[in-house]
Amino acid sequence: MQEIAILERYKRAAKKLEKALCCPVSYQRPELLKIIPQEILEVDYGCGDPTVYVREGEVVVDLGSGSGKHVYMIAQIVGPKGKVIGVDFNKEMLSLARKYQDEIAKKLGYKNTEFYYAKIQNLKLDLEKVEAYLQTNPIKTAEDLIAFENYVKELEEKEPLIPDESVDTVVSNCVLNLVKPEDKDRLFSEIYRVLKIGGRAVISDIVSDEDVPPHLQEDPELWSGCIAGALREDKFIQAFLKAGFSSVRVLKWEEKPWQVIEGIEFRSITIEAIKGEKGPCIDAGQAVIYLGPFYKVEDTEGHVFEIGKRVAVCERTFRNLKRAFSEHFIFIEPAKPLPKRPFPNCTGMVLRSPKETKEGKWETGIPFEERLKSLGVELKKRKISIVQVNIGNLCNMSCRHCHHSASPNGKLMPNEILHKISELLKKNPGLSLDLTGGAPELHPYILPFLKEVKEFCREIWFRSNLTALADKPDLMEELAKLGVNIIASFPSINKKEAEGIRGHGFYAKALEVLKSLKELGYGRDIPLILMVNPTKPELVKSSSELKSEFEAILKEKHGISFSDLFVLNNAPIGRYRKLLSKKGLLLDYEKLLEANFNPSTLDKLMCLDLITIGPNGIVYDCDFNLALNLPVDGKLSVDSLLTYGLEVLEDKNIKVGNHCYVCTAQFGTSCFGCLC
Numbered sequence: 001m002q003e004i005a006i007l008e009r010y011k012r013a014a015k016k017l018e019k020a021l022c023c024p025v026s027y028q029r030p031e032l033l034k035i036i037p038q039e040i041l042e043v044d045y046g047c048g049d050p051t052v053y054v055r056e057g058e059v060v061v062d063l064g065s066g067s068g069k070h071v072y073m074i075a076q077i078v079g080p081k082g083k084v085i086g087v088d089f090n091k092e093m094l095s096l097a098r099k100y101q102d103e104i105a106k107k108l109g110y111k112n113t114e115f116y117y118a119k120i121q122n123l124k125l126d127l128e129k130v131e132a133y134l135q136t137n138p139i140k141t142a143e144d145l146i147a148f149e150n151y152v153k154e155l156e157e158k159e160p161l162i163p164d165e166s167v168d169t170v171v172s173n174c175v176l177n178l179v180k181p182e183d184k185d186r187l188f189s190e191i192y193r194v195l196k197i198g199g200r201a202v203i204s205d206i207v208s209d210e211d212v213p214p215h216l217q218e219d220p221e222l223w224s225g226c227i228a229g230a231l232r233e234d235k236f237i238q239a240f241l242k243a244g245f246s247s248v249r250v251l252k253w254e255e256k257p258w259q260v261i262e263g264i265e266f267r268s269i270t271i272e273a274i275k276g277e278k279g280p281c282i283d284a285g286q287a288v289i290y291l292g293p294f295y296k297v298e299d300t301e302g303h304v305f306e307i308g309k310r311v312a313v314c315e316r317t318f319r320n321l322k323r324a325f326s327e328h329f330i331f332i333e334p335a336k337p338l339p340k341r342p343f344p345n346c347t348g349m350v351l352r353s354p355k356e357t358k359e360g361k362w363e364t365g366i367p368f369e370e371r372l373k374s375l376g377v378e379l380k381k382r383k384i385s386i387v388q389v390n391i392g393n394l395c396n397m398s399c400r401h402c403h404h405s406a407s408p409n410g411k412l413m414p415n416e417i418l419h420k421i422s423e424l425l426k427k428n429p430g431l432s433l434d435l436t437g438g439a440p441e442l443h444p445y446i447l448p449f450l451k452e453v454k455e456f457c458r459e460i461w462f463r464s465n466l467t468a469l470a471d472k473p474d475l476m477e478e479l480a481k482l483g484v485n486i487i488a489s490f491p492s493i494n495k496k497e498a499e500g501i502r503g504h505g506f507y508a509k510a511l512e513v514l515k516s517l518k519e520l521g522y523g524r525d526i527p528l529i530l531m532v533n534p535t536k537p538e539l540v541k542s543s544s545e546l547k548s549e550f551e552a553i554l555k556e557k558h559g560i561s562f563s564d565l566f567v568l569n570n571a572p573i574g575r576y577r578k579l580l581s582k583k584g585l586l587l588d589y590e591k592l593l594e595a596n597f598n599p600s601t602l603d604k605l606m607c608l609d610l611i612t613i614g615p616n617g618i619v620y621d622c623d624f625n626l627a628l629n630l631p632v633d634g635k636l637s638v639d640s641l642l643t644y645g646l647e648v649l650e651d652k653n654i655k656v657g658n659h660c661y662v663c664t665a666q667f668g669t670s671c672f673g674c675l676c
Helices: 002-013 038-042 069-078 091-099 101-108 127-136 142-158 181-194 220-224 233-243 315-328 354-359 368-375 415-427 446-456 473-482 495-502 506-519 543-558 574-582 586-595 599-604 623-627 638-644 658-664
Strands: 059-063 083-088 113-117 167-173 195-208 247-253 259-261 264-274 287-290 296-298 304-306 310-312 329-332 386-390 431-436 457-464 485-489 528-532 564-567 610-613
Touching: 038 069, 038 091, 059 069, 069 083, 069 101, 069 113, 069 167, 083 091, 091 101, 091 113, 101 113, 113 127, 127 142, 167 181, 181 195, 181 233, 195 233, 233 247, 233 264, 247 315, 264 315, 287 304, 287 315, 304 310, 315 329, 368 599, 368 658, 386 415, 386 623, 415 446, 415 638, 431 446, 446 457, 446 473, 473 506, 485 506, 495 506, 506 543, 528 543, 543 564, 574 586, 586 658, 599 658, 610 623, 623 658
Parallel strands: 059 083, 059 167, 083 113, 167 195, 386 431, 386 610, 431 457, 457 485, 485 528, 528 564
Antiparallel strands: 195 264, 247 264, 259 264, 287 310, 287 329, 296 304
């Protein structure tokens, strides 16, 4: 209904002026109108002047080009090296625009204009080719319809009217509001698609200050009159951001509304939306300083900039800001090229030391505690939601990366401590329980303990190296009955790498256990999480990247399913520290962790909401602090928590050390996976 009303009204408007279709527009460059025939000028409709923002030499698309006035104005600005494409769905308007192409080209001394018959919400489909096809292939049967649909699909894919990333600037003047609501998302996506990286959409359109009610939207006259289809002013801007544009700004806002209907104000605005770069975040040591006037601003990717502060940004963000907001920032390159590294893939504000840019080298050797002080950050306990219980360092394996140096000679938590933990969980129902070790499977009281606390816990996580379950089918079955989530440590999908850490025979045994767990419903009905650590002194890959690698082997070759994958950087503690020191790699690994410190991880650290209870009942901020014997201040025990409650932990300072760079490196890792 809406499209028909628009077509009919603009057919009439192509022959005779309709004053209700236009707002008063004043042009900053009226001299550009001199060569345009009066017949075009008399039937031109719009609400703004986006032509003033076009640049010499650009390829420009005018959406809803109508009689061609703006196309011919822009043709003079872009010059002989540029090109202007008008797109319209109204044949009468297109005919009028094309009528004067040669005459205007002769006046200019060059021809740089084209006019396409298409819908502006589908800039791939050439409707003139579609009509030519239908002339020789009319649709009479269902088979004809299928053939036509296939032709259209092939035409869009192989011969798009306007190819991807081929346009410098898209302009439009009071046309976007004419597109049906169900097509608007596609319209904004099409504008984004055809623009080059760094390209701009400069759009003048009618917006409303309130939502247009349904009864007005159903009025054909108001639709074709640029009223009923108007987006609310904030939704209009959000539509560009949703389509992927990196920045949007309002260039002009008419203070006086064009029309007021039922108390709703309709006015003209002109915006500029810029298509920024996408892709990986690479840190090359660059920084920016926001110049104000506001205290703090945030971009569309969540980067925060405070006035006067030297903020680290990746290469891509550096270029995007320089393209769009060069007047608002100082752009700082390092004095000498720095070796590139992955940039923390996070939001927030990452500060950069002036020494890095001045001296051209990554700054290292700063104790973690000093790093926090320089950022004005104190890590304090929040409300505890996870109780992690380390049952001891008894294990059936002696893994090379174990920070607890667990082995078959290790010791277990006494039953009396487990009983006290059971009482603690009963007194604080709704907590998550995380069982780790060593190998929790080896504790003889583990199953009675789980049955005792199951009803009081929100969820139970059971960490296993898999091989410790190999000869315990009854335990696996009981864990499944209780609905206990299993986190299965699996350092690498590569057999040689995995066994280099875990020892000969690990890989085959682990696969057999995973198959047994699958039969019990794990990976389908009950969560089965894989936990991956690097097998070399390097940072772990992202969980999304590793997940696809593991799925390619486990699912496709072995039919094994898993629910998710967690990643955790290895801590240079315990047996792993001795191994690195022996190989002369310890210092390099510690520098790697520190060099990739990411402040955006600090408010997501697991130690903020978690406590670890060690085998002797003493409370620690995390499992790494347990390995280093750094108990919570006051040396609290499970007895203390039973007496004073978990609330005694809230707002307590968290004990930190250089091992904290493990969790805060790159995107941040934890016992529960990526932080960012």
